[in-house]
Amino acid sequence: MTDKELSYCPGCGHGTAHRITMEVLDDLDAIKDTIGIAPVGCSVLAYEFMNIDMQQAAHGRAPALATAVKRLWPSKHVFTYQGDGDLAAIGTAETIHACNRGENIVIIFINNGIYGMTGGQMAPTTLPQMKSSTSPNGRDTGTMGHPLKITELIAQLPGVHFVTRQAVHTPGGVRKAKKAIKKAFEQSFENKGLCFVEIVSNCNSGWKMEPRASNVWMEENMFPYYPLGDIKVNGELISK
Protein backbone atom coordinates (compact mmCIF):
# COMPACT_ATOMS: atom_id res chain seq x y z
CA MET A 1 0.00 0.00 0.00
CA THR A 2 1.08 3.59 -0.52
CA ASP A 3 1.19 6.14 2.30
CA LYS A 4 -1.82 7.93 0.87
CA GLU A 5 -4.73 8.31 3.27
CA LEU A 6 -7.65 6.11 2.22
CA SER A 7 -10.60 7.99 0.78
CA TYR A 8 -13.08 5.36 1.96
CA CYS A 9 -15.66 5.99 4.68
CA PRO A 10 -14.61 4.79 8.12
CA GLY A 11 -16.03 1.30 8.62
CA CYS A 12 -16.07 0.37 4.93
CA GLY A 13 -14.56 -2.95 3.82
CA HIS A 14 -12.64 -1.58 0.81
CA GLY A 15 -9.53 -0.66 2.82
CA THR A 16 -9.21 -4.19 4.19
CA ALA A 17 -9.83 -5.75 0.77
CA HIS A 18 -7.13 -3.50 -0.74
CA ARG A 19 -4.70 -4.37 2.00
CA ILE A 20 -5.05 -8.14 1.79
CA THR A 21 -4.78 -8.02 -1.99
CA MET A 22 -1.49 -6.17 -1.71
CA GLU A 23 -0.28 -8.48 1.07
CA VAL A 24 -0.94 -11.48 -1.15
CA LEU A 25 1.05 -9.95 -4.01
CA ASP A 26 3.85 -9.21 -1.57
CA ASP A 27 3.76 -12.79 -0.24
CA LEU A 28 3.96 -14.10 -3.81
CA ASP A 29 6.82 -11.67 -4.55
CA ALA A 30 4.69 -10.52 -7.47
CA ILE A 31 4.67 -6.72 -7.03
CA LYS A 32 7.10 -6.21 -9.92
CA ASP A 33 5.10 -8.52 -12.16
CA THR A 34 1.56 -7.34 -11.45
CA ILE A 35 -0.67 -4.96 -13.34
CA GLY A 36 -3.93 -3.99 -11.64
CA ILE A 37 -7.03 -2.48 -13.18
CA ALA A 38 -9.16 -0.04 -11.15
CA PRO A 39 -12.87 0.42 -11.92
CA VAL A 40 -15.25 3.34 -11.73
CA GLY A 41 -17.04 3.61 -8.40
CA CYS A 42 -15.81 4.01 -4.84
CA SER A 43 -12.59 2.20 -5.70
CA VAL A 44 -11.90 4.34 -8.77
CA LEU A 45 -8.91 5.68 -6.84
CA ALA A 46 -7.58 2.22 -5.95
CA TYR A 47 -4.50 3.18 -7.95
CA GLU A 48 -3.74 5.86 -5.38
CA PHE A 49 -3.51 3.24 -2.62
CA MET A 50 -2.17 0.07 -4.23
CA ASN A 51 1.56 0.46 -4.67
CA ILE A 52 1.79 -1.26 -8.05
CA ASP A 53 1.45 -0.34 -11.73
CA MET A 54 -2.23 0.30 -12.37
CA GLN A 55 -4.64 1.34 -15.08
CA GLN A 56 -7.96 3.03 -14.45
CA ALA A 57 -10.69 1.69 -16.72
CA ALA A 58 -13.88 3.19 -18.11
CA HIS A 59 -16.98 2.14 -16.14
CA GLY A 60 -17.44 -1.63 -16.37
CA ARG A 61 -14.65 -2.28 -18.86
CA ALA A 62 -11.88 -3.48 -16.53
CA PRO A 63 -12.07 -7.13 -17.70
CA ALA A 64 -11.55 -6.00 -21.32
CA LEU A 65 -8.42 -4.08 -20.32
CA ALA A 66 -7.18 -7.02 -18.27
CA THR A 67 -7.80 -9.38 -21.19
CA ALA A 68 -5.48 -7.40 -23.45
CA VAL A 69 -2.82 -6.86 -20.80
CA LYS A 70 -2.63 -10.55 -19.93
CA ARG A 71 -2.57 -11.67 -23.56
CA LEU A 72 0.15 -9.17 -24.43
CA TRP A 73 2.13 -9.89 -21.25
CA PRO A 74 1.48 -13.55 -20.40
CA SER A 75 4.29 -13.50 -17.85
CA LYS A 76 2.48 -10.96 -15.64
CA HIS A 77 -0.16 -11.23 -12.93
CA VAL A 78 -3.22 -9.24 -14.02
CA PHE A 79 -6.23 -8.47 -11.87
CA THR A 80 -9.28 -6.23 -11.81
CA TYR A 81 -10.84 -4.78 -8.68
CA GLN A 82 -14.48 -3.91 -9.27
CA GLY A 83 -17.65 -3.03 -7.42
CA ASP A 84 -21.13 -4.41 -8.09
CA GLY A 85 -22.38 -1.51 -10.20
CA ASP A 86 -19.26 -1.65 -12.35
CA LEU A 87 -19.07 -5.44 -12.69
CA ALA A 88 -22.70 -6.57 -12.58
CA ALA A 89 -24.53 -3.72 -14.34
CA ILE A 90 -22.67 -1.64 -16.91
CA GLY A 91 -19.86 -4.17 -17.28
CA THR A 92 -21.94 -7.35 -17.42
CA ALA A 93 -20.92 -8.13 -21.00
CA GLU A 94 -17.19 -7.60 -20.38
CA THR A 95 -17.40 -9.67 -17.17
CA ILE A 96 -19.22 -12.62 -18.72
CA HIS A 97 -17.10 -12.73 -21.86
CA ALA A 98 -13.76 -12.44 -20.08
CA CYS A 99 -14.94 -15.29 -17.82
CA ASN A 100 -16.21 -17.30 -20.76
CA ARG A 101 -12.91 -16.97 -22.64
CA GLY A 102 -11.18 -18.23 -19.53
CA GLU A 103 -8.79 -15.30 -19.38
CA ASN A 104 -6.01 -16.07 -16.92
CA ILE A 105 -6.76 -13.09 -14.74
CA VAL A 106 -8.10 -12.53 -11.24
CA ILE A 107 -11.30 -10.58 -10.66
CA ILE A 108 -11.85 -9.21 -7.17
CA PHE A 109 -15.49 -8.25 -6.86
CA ILE A 110 -16.68 -6.08 -3.98
CA ASN A 111 -20.42 -6.53 -3.52
CA ASN A 112 -22.08 -4.10 -1.14
CA GLY A 113 -25.47 -4.08 -2.82
CA ILE A 114 -25.45 -0.38 -3.62
CA TYR A 115 -23.82 2.37 -5.67
CA GLY A 116 -21.62 3.93 -2.99
CA MET A 117 -19.66 6.56 -4.93
CA THR A 118 -22.67 8.27 -6.48
CA GLY A 119 -24.55 8.39 -3.18
CA GLY A 120 -26.45 5.20 -2.50
CA GLN A 121 -28.49 4.35 -5.59
CA MET A 122 -29.96 0.91 -6.28
CA ALA A 123 -27.45 -1.59 -7.71
CA PRO A 124 -28.10 -4.82 -9.60
CA THR A 125 -27.22 -6.55 -6.31
CA THR A 126 -29.53 -4.50 -4.04
CA LEU A 127 -31.66 -6.90 -1.94
CA PRO A 128 -35.46 -7.15 -2.35
CA GLN A 129 -37.21 -4.46 -0.30
CA MET A 130 -33.86 -2.78 0.41
CA LYS A 131 -34.10 1.00 0.37
CA SER A 132 -31.79 3.16 -1.70
CA SER A 133 -32.00 6.68 -3.12
CA THR A 134 -33.48 5.28 -6.35
CA SER A 135 -35.66 2.70 -4.59
CA PRO A 136 -36.85 4.89 -1.69
CA ASN A 137 -39.71 2.53 -0.86
CA GLY A 138 -37.49 -0.52 -1.13
CA ARG A 139 -36.55 -2.57 -4.20
CA ASP A 140 -39.76 -3.83 -5.76
CA THR A 141 -38.67 -6.97 -7.59
CA GLY A 142 -41.84 -6.85 -9.69
CA THR A 143 -40.79 -3.64 -11.41
CA MET A 144 -37.06 -3.30 -10.56
CA GLY A 145 -35.93 -6.85 -11.13
CA HIS A 146 -34.21 -9.25 -8.76
CA PRO A 147 -30.77 -8.99 -7.23
CA LEU A 148 -28.31 -10.48 -9.70
CA LYS A 149 -26.24 -13.38 -8.43
CA ILE A 150 -23.57 -12.80 -11.03
CA THR A 151 -21.02 -14.86 -9.14
CA GLU A 152 -23.19 -18.00 -9.35
CA LEU A 153 -23.87 -17.13 -12.99
CA ILE A 154 -20.23 -16.89 -14.08
CA ALA A 155 -19.35 -20.01 -12.05
CA GLN A 156 -21.30 -21.99 -14.67
CA LEU A 157 -18.88 -21.02 -17.42
CA PRO A 158 -16.21 -23.57 -18.37
CA GLY A 159 -13.50 -20.88 -18.66
CA VAL A 160 -13.82 -20.08 -14.97
CA HIS A 161 -11.55 -22.11 -12.70
CA PHE A 162 -12.08 -20.85 -9.16
CA VAL A 163 -15.01 -18.95 -7.67
CA THR A 164 -15.45 -18.06 -4.04
CA ARG A 165 -17.45 -15.64 -1.92
CA GLN A 166 -15.83 -14.14 1.15
CA ALA A 167 -16.24 -11.32 3.68
CA VAL A 168 -13.74 -9.09 5.48
CA HIS A 169 -15.69 -7.75 8.48
CA THR A 170 -14.18 -10.16 11.05
CA PRO A 171 -10.57 -11.25 11.66
CA GLY A 172 -11.50 -14.81 10.70
CA GLY A 173 -13.15 -13.57 7.53
CA VAL A 174 -10.10 -11.52 6.61
CA ARG A 175 -7.83 -14.58 7.02
CA LYS A 176 -10.10 -16.71 4.83
CA ALA A 177 -10.49 -13.99 2.21
CA LYS A 178 -6.74 -13.49 2.02
CA LYS A 179 -6.22 -17.22 1.57
CA ALA A 180 -8.81 -17.21 -1.23
CA ILE A 181 -7.18 -14.25 -3.00
CA LYS A 182 -3.81 -15.96 -2.77
CA LYS A 183 -5.23 -19.13 -4.29
CA ALA A 184 -6.85 -17.07 -7.06
CA PHE A 185 -3.58 -15.38 -8.00
CA GLU A 186 -1.61 -18.63 -7.89
CA GLN A 187 -4.08 -20.53 -10.04
CA SER A 188 -4.63 -17.81 -12.63
CA PHE A 189 -0.88 -17.48 -12.91
CA GLU A 190 -0.69 -21.19 -13.68
CA ASN A 191 -3.02 -20.48 -16.64
CA LYS A 192 -5.84 -22.55 -15.19
CA GLY A 193 -8.48 -20.03 -16.16
CA LEU A 194 -10.23 -17.09 -14.63
CA CYS A 195 -10.31 -16.87 -10.84
CA PHE A 196 -13.07 -14.85 -9.23
CA VAL A 197 -13.23 -13.69 -5.62
CA GLU A 198 -16.38 -11.94 -4.45
CA ILE A 199 -16.17 -10.06 -1.19
CA VAL A 200 -19.54 -9.21 0.32
CA SER A 201 -18.94 -5.93 2.05
CA ASN A 202 -20.83 -3.34 3.99
CA CYS A 203 -21.56 0.20 2.84
CA ASN A 204 -22.41 1.89 6.10
CA SER A 205 -22.75 5.30 4.44
CA GLY A 206 -24.93 4.07 1.59
CA TRP A 207 -26.98 1.89 3.90
CA LYS A 208 -27.23 4.81 6.34
CA MET A 209 -26.09 2.83 9.36
CA GLU A 210 -23.21 3.10 11.78
CA PRO A 211 -20.42 0.66 10.86
CA ARG A 212 -21.06 -2.04 13.47
CA ALA A 213 -24.79 -2.05 12.81
CA SER A 214 -24.07 -2.33 9.09
CA ASN A 215 -21.99 -5.45 9.70
CA VAL A 216 -24.79 -7.03 11.72
CA TRP A 217 -27.28 -6.09 8.98
CA MET A 218 -24.94 -7.59 6.38
CA GLU A 219 -24.77 -10.89 8.29
CA GLU A 220 -28.53 -11.01 8.75
CA ASN A 221 -29.59 -9.88 5.27
CA MET A 222 -26.78 -10.07 2.71
CA PHE A 223 -25.28 -13.44 3.70
CA PRO A 224 -28.55 -15.43 3.36
CA TYR A 225 -28.89 -14.15 -0.21
CA TYR A 226 -25.16 -14.21 -0.96
CA PRO A 227 -23.91 -17.19 1.07
CA LEU A 228 -20.17 -17.27 1.85
CA GLY A 229 -17.88 -20.08 0.77
CA ASP A 230 -16.35 -21.66 -2.31
CA ILE A 231 -18.64 -21.99 -5.33
CA LYS A 232 -16.25 -23.54 -7.82
CA VAL A 233 -12.90 -25.18 -7.05
CA ASN A 234 -10.46 -26.59 -9.60
CA GLY A 235 -13.02 -26.06 -12.31
CA GLU A 236 -15.68 -28.10 -10.47
CA LEU A 237 -18.86 -26.62 -9.05
CA ILE A 238 -19.32 -27.30 -5.33
CA SER A 239 -22.70 -28.94 -4.76
CA LYS A 240 -24.57 -27.74 -1.72
Next chain:
Amino acid sequence: MKGNEAMAEAAIRCGADGYFGYPITPQSEVLEYFMAEEPWNRTGMVVLQAESEIAAINMIYGGASTGKKVLTSSSSPGISLKQEGLSYLAGAELPCVVINVVRGGPGLGDIQPAQSDYFQSVKGGGHGDYKLFVIAPSSVQESADFVKKAFDIAFKYRIPALILSDGAIGQMMEKVELFEQEERLTDEQVIEKYGSWATTGKTADRERNIITSLDLIPERLEDHNKQLQAKYKKIEENEIMFEEIHCDDADHIIVAYGTSARICQKTVQLAREKGIKLGLMRPITLWPFPKKKIAEYGDTKKGIPTPDEVLTAFEKHFM
Protein backbone atom coordinates in the same frame (compact mmCIF):
# COMPACT_ATOMS: atom_id res chain seq x y z
CA MET B 1 -5.41 -7.20 -52.38
CA LYS B 2 -8.34 -5.39 -50.75
CA GLY B 3 -7.81 -2.19 -48.81
CA ASN B 4 -8.99 -3.90 -45.63
CA GLU B 5 -6.57 -6.78 -46.12
CA ALA B 6 -3.71 -4.41 -46.90
CA MET B 7 -4.23 -2.61 -43.59
CA ALA B 8 -4.16 -5.91 -41.69
CA GLU B 9 -1.02 -7.09 -43.49
CA ALA B 10 0.64 -3.71 -42.92
CA ALA B 11 -0.13 -3.97 -39.21
CA ILE B 12 1.58 -7.36 -39.04
CA ARG B 13 4.55 -6.05 -41.02
CA CYS B 14 5.08 -2.94 -38.94
CA GLY B 15 5.45 -5.10 -35.86
CA ALA B 16 2.09 -4.56 -34.19
CA ASP B 17 1.66 -6.51 -30.95
CA GLY B 18 -2.10 -6.88 -30.88
CA TYR B 19 -5.33 -6.48 -32.79
CA PHE B 20 -8.72 -6.52 -31.07
CA GLY B 21 -11.81 -6.22 -33.25
CA TYR B 22 -15.41 -7.03 -33.87
CA PRO B 23 -17.14 -7.82 -37.19
CA ILE B 24 -19.06 -5.14 -39.06
CA THR B 25 -19.56 -4.57 -42.79
CA PRO B 26 -17.64 -3.21 -44.71
CA GLN B 27 -14.52 -3.80 -42.58
CA SER B 28 -14.84 -7.45 -41.51
CA GLU B 29 -12.00 -8.46 -43.85
CA VAL B 30 -9.55 -6.86 -41.44
CA LEU B 31 -10.38 -9.34 -38.67
CA GLU B 32 -10.86 -12.18 -41.18
CA TYR B 33 -7.44 -11.54 -42.71
CA PHE B 34 -5.76 -11.68 -39.30
CA MET B 35 -7.52 -14.91 -38.38
CA ALA B 36 -6.59 -16.55 -41.69
CA GLU B 37 -3.03 -15.24 -41.66
CA GLU B 38 -2.37 -16.32 -38.02
CA PRO B 39 0.21 -13.63 -37.24
CA TRP B 40 0.79 -15.24 -33.82
CA ASN B 41 2.77 -17.84 -35.79
CA ARG B 42 4.56 -15.22 -37.92
CA THR B 43 5.48 -12.52 -35.44
CA GLY B 44 3.87 -13.42 -32.11
CA MET B 45 1.14 -10.81 -32.63
CA VAL B 46 -1.99 -11.33 -30.52
CA VAL B 47 -5.37 -11.29 -32.31
CA LEU B 48 -8.71 -11.50 -30.54
CA GLN B 49 -12.31 -11.22 -31.64
CA ALA B 50 -13.90 -9.18 -28.87
CA GLU B 51 -17.52 -9.43 -27.69
CA SER B 52 -18.30 -5.89 -28.87
CA GLU B 53 -16.73 -2.76 -30.28
CA ILE B 54 -16.81 -1.36 -26.77
CA ALA B 55 -14.82 -4.26 -25.39
CA ALA B 56 -12.39 -4.03 -28.33
CA ILE B 57 -11.56 -0.35 -27.78
CA ASN B 58 -11.10 -1.01 -24.07
CA MET B 59 -8.74 -3.87 -24.89
CA ILE B 60 -6.84 -1.27 -26.89
CA TYR B 61 -6.78 0.95 -23.80
CA GLY B 62 -5.43 -1.93 -21.71
CA GLY B 63 -2.82 -2.95 -24.27
CA ALA B 64 -1.71 0.60 -25.11
CA SER B 65 -1.33 1.29 -21.39
CA THR B 66 1.49 -1.26 -21.35
CA GLY B 67 3.40 0.36 -24.22
CA LYS B 68 2.44 -2.31 -26.73
CA LYS B 69 1.57 -1.48 -30.32
CA VAL B 70 -2.15 -2.23 -30.64
CA LEU B 71 -4.91 -1.48 -33.11
CA THR B 72 -8.60 -2.01 -33.71
CA SER B 73 -10.89 -1.45 -36.66
CA SER B 74 -14.59 -0.99 -37.25
CA SER B 75 -17.10 0.86 -39.39
CA SER B 76 -19.26 3.87 -38.57
CA PRO B 77 -21.87 2.48 -36.10
CA GLY B 78 -19.12 0.52 -34.37
CA ILE B 79 -16.87 3.57 -34.29
CA SER B 80 -19.66 5.48 -32.52
CA LEU B 81 -19.60 2.78 -29.84
CA LYS B 82 -15.86 3.30 -29.49
CA GLN B 83 -16.12 7.01 -28.78
CA GLU B 84 -16.11 6.66 -24.99
CA GLY B 85 -12.97 4.59 -25.23
CA LEU B 86 -11.34 7.06 -27.62
CA SER B 87 -11.99 9.88 -25.18
CA TYR B 88 -10.32 7.86 -22.40
CA LEU B 89 -7.40 6.99 -24.69
CA ALA B 90 -6.94 10.66 -25.57
CA GLY B 91 -7.26 11.70 -21.93
CA ALA B 92 -4.73 9.13 -20.77
CA GLU B 93 -2.47 10.00 -23.76
CA LEU B 94 -2.19 6.48 -25.10
CA PRO B 95 -0.73 5.61 -28.50
CA CYS B 96 -2.86 3.34 -30.67
CA VAL B 97 -4.35 3.02 -34.13
CA VAL B 98 -8.07 2.88 -34.86
CA ILE B 99 -9.38 2.20 -38.37
CA ASN B 100 -12.78 3.43 -39.52
CA VAL B 101 -13.97 1.94 -42.82
CA VAL B 102 -16.80 4.43 -43.13
CA ARG B 103 -20.31 3.49 -44.29
CA GLY B 104 -23.47 5.50 -44.68
CA GLY B 105 -25.32 6.93 -41.68
CA PRO B 106 -26.85 8.19 -39.50
CA GLY B 107 -27.96 5.24 -37.41
CA LEU B 108 -27.50 1.88 -39.04
CA GLY B 109 -27.38 3.74 -42.38
CA ASP B 110 -26.27 1.40 -45.11
CA ILE B 111 -23.14 -0.52 -46.05
CA GLN B 112 -22.10 1.72 -48.94
CA PRO B 113 -19.02 3.94 -48.79
CA ALA B 114 -19.50 7.38 -47.26
CA GLN B 115 -17.52 10.26 -45.80
CA SER B 116 -20.16 11.31 -43.31
CA ASP B 117 -18.08 10.53 -40.21
CA TYR B 118 -15.84 13.46 -41.06
CA PHE B 119 -16.90 15.67 -38.19
CA GLN B 120 -16.91 12.89 -35.64
CA SER B 121 -13.34 12.11 -36.71
CA VAL B 122 -11.77 15.56 -36.85
CA LYS B 123 -13.50 17.14 -33.86
CA GLY B 124 -12.62 14.43 -31.37
CA GLY B 125 -15.82 12.39 -31.39
CA GLY B 126 -16.31 11.60 -27.73
CA HIS B 127 -16.71 13.82 -24.67
CA GLY B 128 -14.07 16.31 -23.63
CA ASP B 129 -11.76 18.56 -25.56
CA TYR B 130 -9.38 16.37 -27.51
CA LYS B 131 -8.16 15.53 -31.00
CA LEU B 132 -7.21 12.39 -32.83
CA PHE B 133 -4.56 12.31 -35.53
CA VAL B 134 -6.75 11.60 -38.58
CA ILE B 135 -5.27 10.35 -41.82
CA ALA B 136 -7.31 9.46 -44.93
CA PRO B 137 -5.99 7.04 -47.56
CA SER B 138 -7.29 7.27 -51.13
CA SER B 139 -5.82 3.99 -52.37
CA VAL B 140 -5.00 0.49 -51.21
CA GLN B 141 -1.32 1.45 -51.27
CA GLU B 142 -1.95 4.32 -48.88
CA SER B 143 -4.17 2.10 -46.72
CA ALA B 144 -1.12 -0.06 -46.08
CA ASP B 145 1.40 2.78 -45.78
CA PHE B 146 -0.74 4.83 -43.42
CA VAL B 147 -0.96 2.05 -40.85
CA LYS B 148 2.75 2.49 -40.32
CA LYS B 149 2.50 6.27 -40.46
CA ALA B 150 -0.37 6.26 -37.96
CA PHE B 151 1.61 4.14 -35.48
CA ASP B 152 4.63 6.43 -35.87
CA ILE B 153 2.60 9.53 -35.05
CA ALA B 154 0.69 7.74 -32.26
CA PHE B 155 3.91 6.86 -30.46
CA LYS B 156 5.72 10.09 -31.29
CA TYR B 157 3.02 12.17 -29.59
CA ARG B 158 1.22 9.59 -27.43
CA ILE B 159 -2.06 10.21 -29.21
CA PRO B 160 -4.67 7.86 -30.70
CA ALA B 161 -4.43 7.86 -34.51
CA LEU B 162 -7.45 7.28 -36.71
CA ILE B 163 -7.25 5.95 -40.25
CA LEU B 164 -10.34 7.23 -42.02
CA SER B 165 -10.95 4.85 -44.89
CA ASP B 166 -14.34 4.02 -46.38
CA GLY B 167 -16.30 1.15 -47.87
CA ALA B 168 -14.89 1.81 -51.35
CA ILE B 169 -11.20 1.79 -50.44
CA GLY B 170 -11.70 -1.01 -47.93
CA GLN B 171 -13.34 -3.31 -50.48
CA MET B 172 -11.43 -2.21 -53.57
CA MET B 173 -8.71 -4.49 -54.93
CA GLU B 174 -5.51 -2.85 -56.15
CA LYS B 175 -1.88 -3.73 -56.51
CA VAL B 176 0.07 -2.81 -53.44
CA GLU B 177 3.74 -2.78 -52.65
CA LEU B 178 4.20 -3.86 -49.07
CA PHE B 179 7.11 -2.81 -46.92
CA GLU B 180 9.41 -5.45 -45.44
CA GLN B 181 8.54 -7.15 -42.16
CA GLU B 182 9.76 -5.19 -39.14
CA GLU B 183 10.62 -6.92 -35.89
CA ARG B 184 8.20 -6.63 -32.98
CA LEU B 185 9.76 -5.09 -29.91
CA THR B 186 10.61 -7.59 -27.20
CA ASP B 187 9.11 -7.07 -23.72
CA GLU B 188 12.51 -5.79 -22.59
CA GLN B 189 12.62 -3.27 -25.45
CA VAL B 190 9.09 -2.08 -24.65
CA ILE B 191 10.11 -1.53 -21.02
CA GLU B 192 13.28 0.26 -22.11
CA LYS B 193 11.43 2.56 -24.55
CA TYR B 194 8.19 3.21 -22.69
CA GLY B 195 8.94 2.18 -19.12
CA SER B 196 8.84 5.81 -17.99
CA TRP B 197 5.05 5.79 -18.33
CA ALA B 198 3.76 2.34 -19.33
CA THR B 199 2.28 -0.12 -16.81
CA THR B 200 4.67 -3.01 -17.27
CA GLY B 201 5.07 -3.94 -13.61
CA LYS B 202 6.60 -1.76 -10.87
CA THR B 203 10.23 -2.67 -10.42
CA ALA B 204 12.26 -1.61 -7.40
CA ASP B 205 14.12 1.05 -9.39
CA ARG B 206 11.13 3.22 -10.22
CA GLU B 207 7.90 4.71 -8.89
CA ARG B 208 4.71 2.98 -9.92
CA ASN B 209 3.19 3.94 -13.26
CA ILE B 210 -0.46 4.90 -13.36
CA ILE B 211 -2.60 5.20 -16.48
CA THR B 212 -5.72 7.23 -15.84
CA SER B 213 -7.78 9.99 -17.39
CA LEU B 214 -9.16 11.03 -13.99
CA ASP B 215 -7.99 14.03 -12.03
CA LEU B 216 -10.32 15.32 -9.34
CA ILE B 217 -8.24 18.41 -8.68
CA PRO B 218 -9.65 21.07 -11.05
CA GLU B 219 -6.40 23.02 -11.42
CA ARG B 220 -4.49 19.90 -12.32
CA LEU B 221 -7.10 18.84 -14.85
CA GLU B 222 -6.91 22.30 -16.40
CA ASP B 223 -3.14 22.01 -16.65
CA HIS B 224 -3.55 18.60 -18.24
CA ASN B 225 -5.90 20.08 -20.83
CA LYS B 226 -3.51 22.93 -21.54
CA GLN B 227 -0.72 20.43 -22.04
CA LEU B 228 -2.93 18.45 -24.45
CA GLN B 229 -3.69 21.61 -26.42
CA ALA B 230 0.02 22.45 -26.60
CA LYS B 231 0.67 18.98 -27.97
CA TYR B 232 -2.09 19.40 -30.56
CA LYS B 233 -0.57 22.72 -31.62
CA LYS B 234 2.76 21.01 -32.14
CA ILE B 235 1.10 18.37 -34.31
CA GLU B 236 -0.66 21.08 -36.32
CA GLU B 237 2.68 22.76 -36.91
CA ASN B 238 4.54 19.62 -37.94
CA GLU B 239 2.39 16.84 -39.24
CA ILE B 240 0.08 18.23 -41.94
CA MET B 241 0.02 16.18 -45.14
CA PHE B 242 -1.71 16.98 -48.44
CA GLU B 243 -1.36 16.45 -52.16
CA GLU B 244 -1.81 19.09 -54.90
CA ILE B 245 -2.64 18.10 -58.48
CA HIS B 246 -2.46 20.83 -61.15
CA CYS B 247 -2.99 23.51 -58.54
CA ASP B 248 -0.28 25.94 -59.69
CA ASP B 249 -2.06 27.34 -62.72
CA ALA B 250 -5.60 26.39 -61.74
CA ASP B 251 -8.43 28.89 -61.79
CA HIS B 252 -10.57 26.60 -59.67
CA ILE B 253 -9.44 24.04 -57.12
CA ILE B 254 -11.48 21.14 -55.85
CA VAL B 255 -10.84 20.11 -52.27
CA ALA B 256 -11.56 16.46 -51.60
CA TYR B 257 -10.09 13.55 -49.62
CA GLY B 258 -10.15 9.77 -49.84
CA THR B 259 -12.48 8.19 -52.36
CA SER B 260 -13.89 11.56 -53.40
CA ALA B 261 -10.41 12.75 -54.27
CA ARG B 262 -9.99 9.86 -56.68
CA ILE B 263 -13.23 10.76 -58.42
CA CYS B 264 -12.21 14.41 -58.52
CA GLN B 265 -8.82 13.55 -59.93
CA LYS B 266 -10.62 12.11 -62.97
CA THR B 267 -12.77 15.23 -63.09
CA VAL B 268 -9.63 17.39 -63.17
CA GLN B 269 -8.24 15.29 -66.00
CA LEU B 270 -11.47 15.60 -68.04
CA ALA B 271 -11.66 19.34 -67.39
CA ARG B 272 -8.06 19.87 -68.42
CA GLU B 273 -8.74 18.02 -71.70
CA LYS B 274 -11.43 20.62 -72.36
CA GLY B 275 -9.11 23.46 -71.50
CA ILE B 276 -10.64 24.23 -68.10
CA LYS B 277 -7.95 25.04 -65.58
CA LEU B 278 -9.06 22.86 -62.70
CA GLY B 279 -6.89 21.61 -59.86
CA LEU B 280 -7.25 19.22 -56.94
CA MET B 281 -6.17 19.75 -53.38
CA ARG B 282 -6.31 16.51 -51.42
CA PRO B 283 -5.92 16.81 -47.65
CA ILE B 284 -4.24 13.59 -46.46
CA THR B 285 -4.30 14.45 -42.80
CA LEU B 286 -7.83 15.61 -41.92
CA TRP B 287 -6.66 16.58 -38.48
CA PRO B 288 -4.39 18.43 -38.53
CA PHE B 289 -6.14 19.99 -41.53
CA PRO B 290 -4.21 21.98 -44.19
CA LYS B 291 -6.40 25.01 -43.65
CA LYS B 292 -3.58 27.53 -44.03
CA LYS B 293 -2.76 26.14 -47.44
CA ILE B 294 -6.39 26.29 -48.53
CA ALA B 295 -6.76 29.82 -47.18
CA GLU B 296 -3.85 30.84 -49.41
CA TYR B 297 -5.83 29.80 -52.48
CA GLY B 298 -8.47 32.35 -51.56
CA ASP B 299 -6.32 35.18 -52.86
CA THR B 300 -5.51 33.73 -56.25
CA LYS B 301 -8.17 31.22 -57.18
CA LYS B 302 -11.66 31.87 -58.42
CA GLY B 303 -13.48 29.24 -56.39
CA ILE B 304 -13.40 26.01 -54.51
CA PRO B 305 -16.13 23.57 -55.52
CA THR B 306 -16.57 20.57 -53.21
CA PRO B 307 -18.08 17.21 -54.09
CA ASP B 308 -21.48 16.38 -52.62
CA GLU B 309 -20.19 13.48 -50.63
CA VAL B 310 -18.23 15.75 -48.36
CA LEU B 311 -20.27 18.88 -48.76
CA THR B 312 -21.79 19.23 -45.32
CA ALA B 313 -18.48 18.45 -43.77
CA PHE B 314 -16.30 20.80 -45.76
CA GLU B 315 -18.65 23.73 -46.14
CA LYS B 316 -18.41 24.41 -42.46
CA HIS B 317 -14.65 24.57 -42.71
CA PHE B 318 -14.86 27.32 -45.28
CA MET B 319 -18.03 29.22 -44.42
